[in-house]
Amino acid sequence: MSCVLTTVCAGYEARFAEFSFEPGFAAAVDQHAAEIRDRLGARSAGLEPAAPDREALADYALGFVDALTEIDWREPVAYDYAVCRLTALTYxxxxxxxxxxxxxTS
Structure with missing residues (x-):
């Protein structure tokens, strides 16, 4: 199941380079990451957010990618909701x- 995570990371890790010159994109990805954590129940009492469960994240990613496939989504040059979500998953x-x-890669 982590294969989908590897695939998403391979496709969206390069988007991290955009954070330095697209602060709006960086902020959007941060918000998407927080929402994904909340959705998957990865809560922490401390300041450092808890890690999401790998299998739950993989299931979520698979469902999201399947939904994009169903609507025949194509990645734009800029960023949209899906790019933010996929980059947040990668993050x-x-x-x-x-x-x-x-x-x-590091």
Whole structure:
């Protein structure tokens, strides 16, 4: 099931580079990550957000990607709701080390 997470990360990890010159995009991704954590019940009493459950995140990602496939969504050059959501999924995976990074990435 983590295969979908690896696939999403491979497609959206490069979007992290846009954070430095697109602060609105960075803020939107942060909000999407918080919403995903809430949706999956990854709450923490401390200041540091809890890691989402890997399997629950993979199930969520699979459902989201399937929905995009059903509507024949195509990634825009800029960003939209789906790009923000997929980038947020990637952020959560990388932030919490839920799958191993691809070779040549950190």
């Amino acid at each position: 959560l995976v990388r932030r919490h080390r839920l799958v191993a990074p691809r070779r040549g």
